Amino acid sequence: MRFSHDPALLAEFPHLVVATLTLDGVTSTPDVAASAGPFLERASARLAERPESEFPEIAAWRRAFTQLGLKATQYRCASEALLRRFKKEGELPSIHPLVDLCNAVSLAYAIPIAVFDLDTVIGDLTVTRAEGTESYLSFSGTTENPEPAEVIFRDDAGNAHARRWTNRQSALSAIRPDTRRVLVVSEALHDTAPADIDAVLADLTKALRQHW
Template identity: 30%
Template structure:
């Protein structure tokens, strides 16, 4: 299986960046379910304080965002955005078991987690610094549109365009993962202020949930660091 590429320019922005990539092949797997309220439990955990490294880790992500020109108060990393919603509303609304699962992992471990439809990718996922001309498929006011990232913005992309803007802020529509099936790709992204063993625990929780939702699925897991 092809795993993601991290461009060398990322080291200048976040030399302590590390991630776990999880590729799941569920095309022949039956549909299962998770019986416990994992999303509600994760929300409750955040409301009682969350993991002890949460504030430091999310502050580190805010600092990284400023290094490539983003404004983290306006466009926070995905983990910070979820945390703010829970602190404001108490709970997150359920979307579907798959999205609920990786949102729960993100909340419980204060770590950005992305889920993508790997079958929609053209070439390998790549974390890179944008030139500003790349296409990003999204929706505005209910209409499909194409945007372009800012020059110097950190993005995930494939061979034909951007799949996630501002590192892990907003996913595009072309590779969005809405349901279980086919090949699914997940990325858990951390910085040094998150304990390495906690990142492993987060990945274990995600894999365990995926194996319940798609019994018998094949899982390919790899740790990524900047070179």
């Protein structure tokens, strides 16, 4: 499987910085609480200083969504949605050890991190503008078609594994107890994204190696 961004999309967003990693042999048994703890503490400290809407990482995604014709307060990038929930509830629900760990890192850096089950991706995976005929499986079990020109993660079979770029991931490639191979994707657009994405990748790699 080859993962890439459409050159036309990169031309629209030349400041985009991306990090990816793949992981084989995933299990759902590790206890990641100790590894996730410091990242959650970092997120709490940042939220105590100012609201997430003022984080440069979030502000950059809001500008990108506005450029895409989306209302920034209606459609939020994944990291902003996580931060808002974490601020309100003081914690995040446990989904899967791998997802929990990635969510904690995403909170700490305010940068979206997506995790895809590779066994559900057919062919290559490309972040690109939708044609509008692609199939997206929602978590409610309904099938949707993205809007034409909407930014999606599309595989060669026409499955949309995420809608509105970093806004909504598909249930089709969500991590489950039997997931074994995954692709992790982190994307950022703010001014210090190159250094921050490197830090995300380093921290995440170190944490993942402790458990898998």
